[in-house]
Amino acid sequence: MAQNSPEKLRVVIISKEKFLDRKHSYAGKVLAIPLISGKNATVITEEKTTNNNTTYSSKNKKYTVVIDAGHGGRDGGASCCGNKKEKKVVLSVAKKLEKKLQDKGYKVYMTRSSDSFVKLPKRTEFANKKKADIFVSIHANAAPKKSLRNAFKGIEIYYLSPAKTQRAKEAAAKENSVMFEDKDYYTKNAYLSLISREKIVESHKLGIDVSNQMLSNVRKHFGSVEDGGVKTANFWVLVGAQMPAILVETGYITHPKEGRNLMNNYYRSLLAQGIADGIGRYLKNK
Numbered sequence: 001m002a003q004n005s006p007e008k009l010r011v012v013i014i015s016k017e018k019f020l021d022r023k024h025s026y027a028g029k030v031l032a033i034p035l036i037s038g039k040n041a042t043v044i045t046e047e048k049t050t051n052n053n054t055t056y057s058s059k060n061k062k063y064t065v066v067i068d069a070g071h072g073g074r075d076g077g078a079s080c081c082g083n084k085k086e087k088k089v090v091l092s093v094a095k096k097l098e099k100k101l102q103d104k105g106y107k108v109y110m111t112r113s114s115d116s117f118v119k120l121p122k123r124t125e126f127a128n129k130k131k132a133d134i135f136v137s138i139h140a141n142a143a144p145k146k147s148l149r150n151a152f153k154g155i156e157i158y159y160l161s162p163a164k165t166q167r168a169k170e171a172a173a174k175e176n177s178v179m180f181e182d183k184d185y186y187t188k189n190a191y192l193s194l195i196s197r198e199k200i201v202e203s204h205k206l207g208i209d210v211s212n213q214m215l216s217n218v219r220k221h222f223g224s225v226e227d228g229g230v231k232t233a234n235f236w237v238l239v240g241a242q243m244p245a246i247l248v249e250t251g252y253i254t255h256p257k258e259g260r261n262l263m264n265n266y267y268r269s270l271l272a273q274g275i276a277d278g279i280g281r282y283l284k285n286k
């Protein structure tokens with residue numbers, strides 16, 4: 001598989017079996033290629049990126065981003081050293097990010113803009129209601145115990161593997177139920193795995209862009225900052241999101257240097273700028 005231009009994706013399939021007695025089809029942004037008919041049918045899908053795809057045309061579209069500042073109210077999140085509280089740090093980053101995304105011309109909503117408690121399922125529910133194109137949840141991490149505070153550091157990005165959770169499968173099924181209703185060769189399971197896979201891929205891509213931009217941004221001004229990578233995890237707050245969704249761990253509040261950085265207003269600005277640039281890059285290449 002290769003993408004040599006923004007508008008063309010080349011997929012080559014090599015098989016010992018005789019296949020393709022049916023033609024491929026498009027539905028939304030999904031290209032479906034039936035390989036073997038019958039009980040063992042497998043469906044390989046890839047995104048269609050030609051510019052005549054009206055559903056996902058990125059030109060002239062005003063994108064919507066929902067920013068989720070983690071924790072809040074009676075849920076303080078991670079804390080350290082008396083004065084360092086995750087809920088405060090992440091709200092500050094979220095507010096800066098809100099401003100930066102608005103400056104880029106995006107429509108932006110916040111799950112919370114003050115020190116208030118918001119239940120986890122309400123956060124993605126809100127993003128679904130707003131028909132967001134992207135959901136980004138902002139957090140700060142903590143070492144599992146005090147003696148490990150020097151060992152745990154870095155910016156980490158997480159995305160959900162929806163295929164693993166029943167809830168996300170159901171949300172995806174509901175969202176797209178009309179999409180394939182006249183495609184009789186899709187089994188329900190093939191369909192569900194198809195949706196999940198697409199969302200995993202998109203969230204992963206988003207995560208990579210955000211991670212790269214954040215790291216290059218903070219490293220310019222604050223020297224070495226650990227790259228904690230882009231990884232999968234089943235964070236409850238991401239479950240049910242009907243759009244590419246990531247959880248950003250902005251650093252370890254318990255690490256001496258990172259904790260200090262996170263308390264620095266300029267550092268938080270750079271983090272927010274990095275997330276905004278990463279989102280911008282992802283949407284541009286969509």
Ligand SMILES: [Zn+2]
Nearest residue numbers: 070077139140
């Ligand atoms: Zn958190």
